[in-house]
Each structure stands twice: as C-alpha cells, then as structure tokens.
Amino acid sequence: MNLLIVEDDAKVANMLKQGLQESGYTTTHARAAQQAMELLDQNAFDLVLLDLGLPGLDGIEVLRHLRAKHNSVPVIILTARDSVDDRVKGLDEGADDYLVKPFAFPELLARIKASLRRSRSEGPVLTLADLKINLVGRSVERAGKAIDLTPKEFDMLVYLLRAGGQIVSREMLARDVWKINSRATPLDNVIDVHVSHLRDKIDRDFDLQLLHTVRGVGFVLKVP
Numbered sequence: 001m002n003l004l005i006v007e008d009d010a011k012v013a014n015m016l017k018q019g020l021q022e023s024g025y026t027t028t029h030a031r032a033a034q035q036a037m038e039l040l041d042q043n044a045f046d047l048v049l050l051d052l053g054l055p056g057l058d059g060i061e062v063l064r065h066l067r068a069k070h071n072s073v074p075v076i077i078l079t080a081r082d083s084v085d086d087r088v089k090g091l092d093e094g095a096d097d098y099l100v101k102p103f104a105f106p107e108l109l110a111r112i113k114a115s116l117r118r119s120r121s122e123g124p125v126l127t128l129a130d131l132k133i134n135l136v137g138r139s140v141e142r143a144g145k146a147i148d149l150t151p152k153e154f155d156m157l158v159y160l161l162r163a164g165g166q167i168v169s170r171e172m173l174a175r176d177v178w179k180i181n182s183r184a185t186p187l188d189n190v191i192d193v194h195v196s197h198l199r200d201k202i203d204r205d206f207d208l209q210l211l212h213t214v215r216g217v218g219f220v221l222k223v224p
C-alpha cells in the first residue's frame with residue numbers, strides 16, 4: 001500500500017510518515033501541489049492524504065486535477081480549516097473523507113483503512129434498471145447514454161443505490177456523503193439542491209423515474 005502525503009509542514013509530514021510506516025504503509029511525500037500532481041500523474045497510489053493550505057497552489061487544485069483525469073484514488077483531506085463551507089467544498093470536489101487537524105493518529109488510521117476497504121471492495125459496476133454506474137471510472141450512463149455528474153452527485157447516487165431501495169434521510173446524506181455530523185449546520189438546502197440536480201440528470205429524459213422524494217422523510221432510489 002503506497003500512500004501519498006501532500007503536506008508542507010515538515011513536522012506534520014514527518015509525524016505522518018513515521019506513524020504510517022510503523023503501521024506497514026509505504027509513503028511518498030510531496031510538499032506542494034505541483035509536485036503532488038506530477039507524482040500522481042506518474043505513479044499509482046492507493047490513497048492520498050491531502051493538506052489544503054499549501055504554498056502556491058491550494059490542495060483543492062490537486063483534487064480537481066485528479067478527478068478531471070478520472071483518477072479515482074481515495075483522497076482524505078487533512079486540514080485545519082473546519083468551516084462547513086470548506087468541508088462541503090472539499091467533498092464536492094471529490095474527496096472521500098475529511099479530517100480536521102489536530103486529529104488523533106488512530107482516528108486517521110481508521111479512516112485510511114475504511115477508505116482503502118471501500119475502494120477495494122467495490123466491483124466495477126453497479127446497476128439499477130437501465131442505470132449503470134462504473135465505480136472505477138466514476139462514470140454513469142442510462143440506457144447507454146452517458147450522464148455527466150459532479151463528484152458529489154456521483155457519491156450521492158452511489159450511496160442511494162447502495163441503500164438497496166431503502167429510504168435515505170437528509171441526515172444520512174449529511175453524515176455519510178458530506179461527512180458532517182452536526183445537525184445544527186444548514187445543510188438541508190444544499191442536499192435538496194444536489195438531489196434536484198441529480199434527478200434532472202438521471203430521470204428527466206426517461207419515462208422510468210428512479211429517484212423519488214418521500215415527503216418529510218428523505219429520498220429513495222428504486223424502480224417504482
């Protein structure tokens with residue numbers, strides 16, 4: 001398992017390198033976004049730990065670069081920024097998880113294991129009726145027609161599909177897709193907007209509607 005650590009703070013980077021190596025991981029370290037992008041273009045990593053506050057280009061640019069190239073390597077953002085906006089932004093751009101500094105090392109290890117498990121256990125394709133989701137290429141099609149989703153819409157769709165026809169509440173989406181546990185955050189509108197865009201994209205041009213709103217409860221993806 002080869003992990004890329006993108007971190008400009010030498011102290012933090014060394015702590016991560018040492019801890020991860022002791023836990024059996026191989027690590028590569030990049031100090032800046034440009035260097036990280038070059039390494040990612042030339043090597044296959046199993047996971048990326050990404051600091052956002054970097055000199056020069058922001059860490060978010062690394063994430064954009066990766067996802068624009070359809071590179072689906074799991075990315076965990078590690079940053080001192082803990083505002084809801086920053087989290088939503090990071091996850092919207094296709095990060096898999098988000099950990100706010102300072103964090104306990106065992107917590108990081110647990111998140112890494114969970115992300116690696118998710119990325120390994122996923123078969124290449126999930127389907128529902130004529131909807132097809134390729135988990136590796138992160139592409140979606142319906143009846144053979146390609147559908148362009150944002151990273152967050154894609155993650156929501158996969159989450160809804162994995163619910164296996166069960167209703168998914170806004171709280172579940174906030175917790176598991178946006179990774180935000182606090183119920184005080186005004187995320188419901190953000191979620192509703194994303195669901196509405198997702199529905200437009202996957203259902204609008206088709207007779208068979210798959211994404212349904214269950215009033216007052218949440219959403220369900222199923223063949224009615």
Ligand code: CA
Nearest residue numbers: 008051053054
């Ligand atoms: Ca930093």
